[in-house]
Amino acid sequence: GEAPASRMSTQSTYPLEPEASQLQPETPKAPGRQRRHTLPANEFRCLTPEDAASVFEIEREAFISVLGICPLYLEEIKHFLTLCPELSMGWFQEGRLVAFIIGSLWDQERLTQESMTLHRPGGHTAHLRALAVHHTFRGQGKGSILMWGLLHHLGRQPAVRRAVLMCEDALVPFYQTFGFRLVGPCAITLGSLTFKELQRSMWDHASRRRNSGS
Numbered sequence: 098g099e100a101p102a103s104r105m106s107t108q109s110t111y112p113l114e115p116e117a118s119q120l121q122p123e124t125p126k127a128p129g130r131q132r133r134h135t136l137p138a139n140e141f142r143c144l145t146p147e148d149a150a151s152v153f154e155i156e157r158e159a160f161i162s163v164l165g166i167c168p169l170y171l172e173e174i175k176h177f178l179t180l181c182p183e184l185s186m187g188w189f190q191e192g193r194l195v196a197f198i199i200g201s202l203w204d205q206e207r208l209t210q211e212s213m214t215l216h217r218p219g220g221h222t223a224h225l226r227a228l229a230v231h232h233t234f235r236g237q238g239k240g241s242i243l244m245w246g247l248l249h250h251l252g253r254q255p256a257v258r259r260a261v262l263m264c265e266d267a268l269v270p271f272y273q274t275f276g277f278r279l280v281g282p283c284a285i286t287l288g289s290l291t292f293k294e295l296q297r298s299m300w301d302h303a304s305r306r307r308n309s310g311s
C-alpha cells in the first residue's frame with residue numbers, strides 16, 4: 098500500500114536534491130526509470146508560448162480566485178515565454194502541466210515597479226516572477242522539487258549570477274529553505290498587497306562546488 102501521508106510524501110521516484118539535482122537542461126525527462134508502472138510519466142522542461150494557456154489556468158485558481166489578481170496574465174505569460182523560455186520550468190505529468198515557474202532577467206540591485214513588466218536581456222539576475230502548483234498537487238513537495246530544478250538549471254547559465262523574487266510574508270520561510278535571503282520590503286505593490294523581497298546568489302551554491310580546487 099501507499100506510505101502514510103507525511104512530510105516525506107514527495108513520491109521520490111527520483112532523488113532531486115539541492116546539491117545533487119540530476120536535472121539537465123537538454124534532457125528534460127526525469128532521470129531513471131519509473132519503478133512502478135502505475136506512476137504517471139513525469140517530464141521537466143522549459144516552457145514555451147504554447148504552454149501559456151495551461152499556465153494561466155493554474156494561475157486563475159492559485160492567484161485570481163484568492164487575490165483577485167495574478168502575477169502574469171495570459172499575454173504576459175506569452176511575452177516572457179517568448180523572450181526568455183530558458184528561465185522557466187514546467188512539471189508535466191502525463192502531458193498535463195502540474196507546476197511551473199516563470200522567470201526573466203533583471204539588471205538592478207532591487208526590484209522596482211518597472212520589473213513587473215520588463216525583461217532585461219543584459220541583466221544577471223533571474224527574476225522569478227511566478228511559481229504555482231496545481232491545487233490538487235500541493236503539499237506533496239512538488240513546488241520545492243521544481244524550485245530546486247530551476248535553480249540547478251539557472252546555475253548552469255553563466256549570465257545568471259543571482260535570483261530574486263517577491264512573495265507574501267507567509268511564504269518567506271518557504272523560500273528561505275532554498276537559500277533565499279530576505280532583503281526587505283519590496284518596492285512593488287499590487288493594489289493593497291505588499292511583498293517581501295528575497296535574493297539568492299547562484300555562485301554561492303552550485304558553481305562554487307563545481308569550481309572548487311581551482
Ligand SMILES: CC(=O)SCCNC(=O)CCNC(=O)[C@H](O)C(C)(C)COP(=O)(O)OP(=O)(O)OC[C@H]1O[C@@H](n2cnc3c(N)ncnc32)[C@H](O)[C@@H]1OP(=O)(O)O
Binds near residue numbers: 168227228240242267
Ligand atoms: C514568487 C512567487 O510566485 S510567490 C507565490 C507562490 N505561489 C502561490 O502562492 C500560489 C499558490 N500556492 C502554490 O502554488 C503552492 O502552495 C506553492 C508553490 C506555494 C508551494 O508548492 P507546494 O508543492 O505546495 O510546496 P511543497 O509541498 O514543496 O512545500 C510545502 C511548503 O510550502 C509552504 N507553503 C505553501 N503554501 C503556504 C502558505 N499559504 N503559507 C505558508 N507556507 C506555505 C510551507 O512551508 C509548506 O511546508 P509545510 O507543508 O511543512 O507547511
